[in-house]
Amino acid sequence: SAVISQKPSRDICQRGTSLTIQCQVDSQVTMMFWYRQQPGQSLTLIATANQGSEATYESGFVIDKFPISRPNLTFSTLTVSNLSPEDSSIYLCSVGGRQGWETGELFFGEGSRLTVL
């Protein structure tokens, strides 16, 4: 599997501020994704981070709230903007499409736990 590093691993932020989460993969991958896991809930896909173009957002998620960058095939950032307590979640970077993986396997970073006060 790929080594997927996320920073920060956790943070506590004030309402109205923003937090940027970084995701670094140890090899080039075609597909990078951002998921959210709210307390006691399942993982929900926020968006697909596309290299060289705008991210593709799932229903219920918008670019103004969750801007995403993907400057190359090994790195992406997710920003959670204008924070409110409802944004308190674990945010997870995931990757797929690495050469040699069986089609369909999705791998995750360790997650970034955000608490908004």
Add this chain to the structure above:
Amino acid sequence: DQQVKQNSPSLSVQEGRISILNCDYTNSMFDYFLWYKKYPAEGPTFLISISSIKDKNEDGRFTVFLNKSAKHLSLHIVPSQPGDSAVYFCAATLESGTYKYIFGTGTRLKVLA
């Protein structure tokens, strides 16, 4: 509308016995399924997958069974070990090449020594 459901939030099993984790889905068009294990403060770890063209896939102590007519899949862990204690998620996608998965809410497995 929860398309992938794990109706048992928790399960306790004695060490050495079989653990059976269940997952039901509503969309018959799902074509690829995954199981993940998640420890506290860690990201989900991929365990095993199964394509809709199969009804069983085995990897060591882990076996996944798919019953398409019942829209049901299950993960069997034999024998269960204390280190298997974690939250297990099933996930499904309409097209494996898109990597867009819908996850269940998870089942917390506790293996008792």
